Amino acid sequence: xxTFWFLLLEFCxxxxxxxWAQTTEKHRVLIVENPASVVGYEANFSIVKAMFQSAxxxxxxxxxxxxxxxxxxxxxxxxxxxxxxxxSGGTVMSTRKALVNAIAESLxxxxxxxxxxxxxxxxxxxxxxxxxxxxxxxxxxxxKSVIPQTGFDPKVFYVNEILGKLIWxxxxxxxxxxxxxxxxxxxxxxxxxxxxxxxxxxxxxxxRRVSNKSFYAKIVTQICSKIINVPVFCxxxxxxxxxxxxxxxxGMVDNTRRFQGEGVWGDPAIAEILDQPIVRxxxxxxxxxxxxxxxxxxxxxxxxxxxxxxSIYLSTDPVAIDSIVLPQMDAWxxxxxxxPLSPYSHYIQTAEEYGLxxxxxxxxxVLRNSFPP
Numbered sequence: 209x210x211t212f213w214f215l216l217l218e219f220c221x222x223x224x225x226x227x228w229a230q231t232t233e234k235h236r237v238l239i240v241e242n243p244a245s246v247v248g249y250e251a252n253f254s255i256v257k258a259m260f261q262s263a264x265x266x267x268x269x270x271x272x273x274x275x276x277x278x279x280x281x282x283x284x285x286x287x288x289x290x291x292x293x294x295x296s297g298g299t300v301m302s303t304r305k306a307l308v309n310a311i312a313e314s315l316x317x318x319x320x321x322x323x324x325x326x327x328x329x330x331x332x333x334x335x336x337x338x339x340x341x342x343x344x345x346x347x348x349x350x351x352k353s354v355i356p357q358t359g360f361d362p363k364v365f366y367v368n369e370i371l372g373k374l375i376w377x378x379x380x381x382x383x384x385x386x387x388x389x390x391x392x393x394x395x396x397x398x399x400x401x402x403x404x405x406x407x408x409x410x411x412x413x414x415x416r417r418v419s420n421k422s423f424y425a426k427i428v429t430q431i432c433s434k435i436i437n438v439p440v441f442c443x444x445x446x447x448x449x450x451x452x453x454x455x456x457x458x459g460m461v462d463n464t465r466r467f468q469g470e471g472v473w474g475d476p477a478i479a480e481i482l483d484q485p486i487v488r489x490x491x492x493x494x495x496x497x498x499x500x501x502x503x504x505x506x507x508x509x510x511x512x513x514x515x516x517x518x519s520i521y522l523s524t525d526p527v528a529i530d531s532i533v534l535p536q537m538d539a540w541x542x543x544x545x546x547x548p549l550s551p552y553s554h555y556i557q558t559a560e561e562y563g564l565x566x567x568x569x570x571x572x573x574v575l576r577n578s579f580p581p
Contacts, residue, residue, distance in 0.1 A: 234573035235566040237523040237532055238267045241578050245518040246499050249509075251306035256499070256520075260310040263495075263522045266577060277318035281492045283434055285319040290432035291327045291349070294440045294455045294497075295334035300509035302338035303438050303497050307520065311436060311495065312348040325349035328427050330459045331377070332356060352427060360423035360462050361430060366481050371418045372466030379423045379462050422461035422481070428490065435491045437526065441498035441517075441533055442506035447474040448552030449534050450507055452494045452526035453559055457481040475555040476562075482526075483562045496521035496529050503540040515540060527565025528572045530556050 240263040245255045261273055268280040277283040291311055293303035312325050325348070327340060332353035335341045340351050352358050355377040362379065374381040428435065437456045444450035446468035447458070457478040458464045467477040481487075498521055504513035521529050534556065538548040560567040 234571050235523070235525040235528045236267065236573045236575060237521060237525065237528050238263050238575045238577065239519055239521050240266075241517070241519045241576065243516075243518045246516050249300050249500060249514075249516070251304040251499050253306040253309060256304070256306040257310035257313065259520055260307065260495070260522075261314060262577065263520055264314065266575070267522050273314045274318040277315060277320075281434070283315070283318060283320060283492075285321060285324070287320060287433045288324045288326065288431060289315055289320055290427055290435045291325065292435055292437045292439075292456055292459060293327055293329050293338075293340070294438075294442075294450070294459070294507070295329040295331070295338040295340060296507045297440055297442060297502070298337055298509055299339055300500065301440060301442055301502050301507060301514075302334070302340075303440055304499055305339070307495070307497050307499070308438060309348055311438065316348065322348055323350065326352050326427065326432060328352045328354065328358075330354045330425075352431075354425040354427060354459075355462075358425065358427045358431065361426045361428075362423065364424040364429045364486070365421045366424070366461060366477075366484070367421055368466070368477055368480070369420060370466045370472065370477075371420050372422075372463040374417050374419055374463060375465070377462065378419070380417065380419055380421070382417070419463055422463045422477075424484075424486075425460050425462075428460050429486060432490060437491060437494045439494070439496055440502070440507070441496055441500075441519075441521075441537075442502035443504060443537065443549055444507050447478070447555070448549040449530055449537060449556070451530040451533060452496060453478050453482065453530055453556060453564070456491070456526070460487070473552045473554065476558045478555040479559040479562045479564060482559065482564055491526075492524070494521075494523055494526045494529055496533065498533070501533075501537070501540075503537045504544065504546050513540075513544065525565040525572075527556060527559045527567050530559075531567040531569060532572065532574060 240259045242255055242259055245252055264276050268276040270276040295302045315325055327349050335353055360379040439452050439455035442450050447454045454474055461481055467474050498517050498519040501515045501517050523529050538550055541548055557567050566572055
């Protein structure tokens with residue numbers, strides 16, 4: 209019997225190093241910087257491409273982009289790769305085309321056909337305003353919007369007890385696209401509709417329908433087999449930090465206005481939207497565009513609140529990236545005597561609780577590479 213316990217103790221001692229490595233392993237975020245990458249609020253493609261390639265190989269510890277995509281991220285020529293951008297910031301504060309082009313070219317070098325690369329965001333109007341549409345003859349990829357092009361999947365949805373008034377673009381909305389004046393009227397009456405429902409007024413008797421469901425975009429559930437998330441380092445008055453988590457979650461489902469603004473601030477909806485097997489399986493990488501950071505007035509470009517950092521953040525952990533950039537944003541806001549965003553970005557901690565990544569800075573390994581080295 210004594211021999212058994214000695215053998216058990218020896219076995220535990222052999223396992224201890226492996227268990228310790230697992231519990232102390234830090235989630236990595238790679239930051240690559242080059243001040244020359246942005247001149248006059250314009251990103252230089254050749255420099256940004258070199259930065260991204262360097263970051264990709266360093267992060268994956270592979271000698272080539274092809275090896276990084278194929279052996280680390282398991283991408284093949286059969287995959288349809290969606291590059292999710294943030295196109296709500298106009299020509300300056302949307303995801304920069306230089307970075308998107310760099311990612312697309314890197315994928316093509318790894319054998320992914322250009323027709324299998326889809327750059328997408330939620331609204332077609334935003335893609336036009338950010339100059340991603342119309343497509344040019346030399347385009348390296350396809351560009352698709354969820355609304356109105358690819359639409360939502362009627363079989364895959366997220367349920368939240370908060371009711372949202374349906375608007376044009378939401379899957380269950382019935383009606384024509386409203387004029388700008390009608391959009392303003394709808395916005396003004398949204399709160400009143402929700403209050404009526406809470407008082408027990410049947411939905412059928414309301415002027416406009418409400419729903420507790422948010423349907424996932426077909427581009428996520430049906431079209432793409434892999435997704436690369438490329439948000440912008442910027443703020444949004446309705447959700448605080450408009451980073452990796454918020455930009456992706458709110459861009460892939462409909463009926464999202466109910467999750468934004470006072471009293472909600474995207475928590476816990478942002479984490480719950482991303483905490484789905486299909487999302488976890490398909491989203492393989494987050495590349496934050498911090499070439500120009502906006503710490504107030506977002507998501508649109510406000511030059512007085514913009515900082516040219518010439519930086520790209522790369523990680524498989526969206527929570528870690530958001531947790532790193534939030535204190536920097538608050539520091540800039542403090543210098544400008546603007547209230548911090550941290551109180552409105554609690555969804556980041558909630559995302560950690562859901563196992564979507566690490567928010568504790570003590571467990572995040574930040575690697576900084578100046579480029580060229």
